Amino acid sequence: MARAKNLISAALTAENITKTKTHIGEIETELPFLIALPAEEKRRMNAMGQKSVEYVNLALTGAESFPQYLLPSFKKDEFKKDVTLIRDLQGIRTSVASLLEKLDDTIYGASVDAMQAANEVYDYLKTAGEKDAAVKALVSEMRKRYDHKDKKPADPNKPADPKKPADPKKPDTPKKPGTGGDPDIHLPEE
Incomplete structure (x- = not known):
């Protein structure tokens, strides 16, 4: 089995990690x-979104141009x-978001490399396990990663769940391309 191209080959020293965390602390x-803010609190608030930028900017222009029409208690400044x-x-968020995306992609790439290497080791050890009981025991433990519990047969008298797609092979919501269906790590959705 030929191993695919290695996506990332890097290592962090303890000094790299410490310096990076120090810089984050400095920021x-x-x-x-x-x-x-707690998520529940944010849901109750009316915040400016992308569509409201112009509205807010016009309101600021209005507050600066026509302060005589505002209540004295309004805090224009x-x-x-x-x-x-x-x-x-x-502007700062754009830089941080770009860095976070690179961190996520690097973690993902390293996890792809690690899974490919683990699968390659598993294949080699399966063969060796035929002759060595200790290797066979390890392979048995490794095999659990791919064991899937058998599902109970569906009860024909139970109505179909409206939240589940009629055909499980064709989900109602498409999977994100390139995830491979069952990733071992879960990255934030875009």
Whole structure:
């Protein structure tokens, strides 16, 4: 069995890891105002999305051009500060998102390489296991990765689950291309 091309060949030293984590800590120190909102709280809020950027910018222009029509309690300077912060953080976020995507792809590539190597070792050891009991025991443990429990036969009297596709070979939602169906690692969806 010919092994496919190695996608990544790299190693991190303890010093690399420490320096990287230190730099990440320095970034967080430079941005001490960053917050983490619970998902439930975010769902209850009305936040600016891509479609609202122009609306918010026009509102800021209106607040700056016609302050006489705003209530005295309206904090125009805070509004402008928020809009500027959004713009500035978006630039930083783009760089961080690009880095995160590279980290995810590198982890994925290394996991592909590791699975290919593991499958190759498994194939070699299967043959050796015919002559060596210790190898045979290891191969038996490795085989569990691919063992699938038999499913119970469907009850013909039970109505079909509307959430499940009629044909399991044709799911209602397409799989992400290149995932191979049953990946060992799960990366964030795009």
